[in-house]
Amino acid sequence: MEKTKKIIVQTIEDFVKERLKQEGSGHDWWHIDRVRKNALLIGKHEEEVNMFIVETAALLHDLIDDKLSNEIKLEVTDVKKLLIELEVDNNEMDEILFIIENISFRKHISAGQLSLEGKIVQDADRLDAIGAIGIARTFAFAGSRGNVIYDPEGLDLSNAIQHFYDKLLKLKELMNTKTGKLLAEERHQYLEGFLEQFLTEWNGLEKI
Ligand code: ADP
Ligand code: NI
Secondary structure (H helix, E strand, C coil): CCHHHHHHHHHHHHHHHHHHCCCCCCCCHHHHHHHHHHHHHHHHCCCCCCHHHHHHHHHHCCCCCCCCCCCCCCCHHHHHHHHHHCCCCHHHHHHHHHHHHHCCHHHCCCHHHCCHHHHHHHHHHHHCCCHHHHHHHHHHHHHHHCCCCCCCCCCCCCCHHHHHHHCHHHHHHHCCCHHHHHHHHHHHHHHHHHHHHHHHHHCCCCCC
């Protein structure tokens, strides 16, 4: 990556870090940093990837999310302003903005509508929702909402274990890239193993 792009990435990194300092619901800086790392890892194994777009979109991907508090959340126009200030190329800016507006799970955009870079960032974000990290985030999220860890009678569907069935176990099949799929495989198995052990312990079925 050329020197000016390195400076742009560093400036965006500092900006995002500062902004998310106060965030406590699972969209903290370290989530962003992991998504960036996963995205760069996937990008390295795919062909003809614009790694600048991958990295900046990964860094910015959660800043316009409705789940953020009002002081932290940005509008698309605020992110655009930042990118213009940093003199990011117009086409690249449009691509970055399109990605961050469209990768959330709730948007249900079809993968075909995303650029390769968008698919990579979406995969990286999904990877952070599964595996050991995904489990930790799920219980942290449930705790932050005052939700219980499990309801065996299935009356309270906001319980954390329910989220595995609603979302987490489906993510492996939704991965876009071959590298993303590969990485999701092990993390998915980890989720299944966790659920099995959790239910064994819950039901007092351990073998002695
Ligand atoms: P993302 O960073 O991928 O946009 P979300 O905003 O959807 O993630 O959620 C943040 C984290 O909280 C993720 O790990 C997600 O799986 C988890 N999460 C979202 N909704 C729930 C829920 N109802 N119960 C437990 N965990 C949840
Ligand atoms: Ni995210």
